[in-house]
Amino acid sequence: MKRKGTSTARPSLTRGRLIRLFRFLKLVEKGPQKREQIMKRLHLDIRGFYRDLEALRELKIPIEIGEDHRYALKGTLEEALSHLPFPDPQLTFSDVADLAQGSGPAHEKLRKQWEAMLGERGEKG
Incomplete structure (x- = not known):
């Protein structure tokens, strides 16, 4: 084999x-x-x-x-x-929108994912 x-x-x-x-x-x-x-x-x-x-x-x-x-x-x-993924916390879209408002690196990562999902129009939750 x-x-x-x-x-x-x-x-x-x-x-x-x-x-x-x-x-x-x-x-x-x-x-x-x-x-x-x-x-x-x-x-x-x-x-x-x-x-x-x-x-x-x-x-x-x-x-x-x-x-x-x-x-x-x-x-x-x-x-x-920093390399180990976190288990899925089962966040809602609303949870992610709230978390994306923070100012740290993790917030920025979520914000970029959120914006990519919304498309180029930049719609808010």
């Missing part, structure tokens, strides 16, 4: 998996952890562990393994979280 090449597409990430990836990052942020420790804390089997590790790597979140066979976050948790 032919192996698939590396893809630039974002891995399929459910709400539960995103939460588990966040918890994975919190664990390895505290310091290097053995695979068995991570699996036990996150209730993962070996296959799930390696799938999550691959998902983090596909998201450009560097996890390294040391000579002592412990996994550690390379860089800061803040840097890692």
Whole structure:
């Protein structure tokens, strides 16, 4: 069977998996952890562990393994979280319109998406 090449597409990430990836990052942020420790804390089997590790790597979140066979976050948790998508908060269009009124970078990101959806006329909610 032919192996698939590396893809630039974002891995399929459910709400539960995103939460588990966040918890994975919190664990390895505290310091290097053995695979068995991570699996036990996150209730993962070996296959799930390696799938999550691959998902983090596909998201450009560097996890390294040391000579002592412990996994550690390379860089800061803040840097890692800037690559980890947030689970869908189920916002309404009205919620997004309200949030787009803020002045921070996240507000600006929402505002650009909002404006793109409205088209060139720049209609307001």
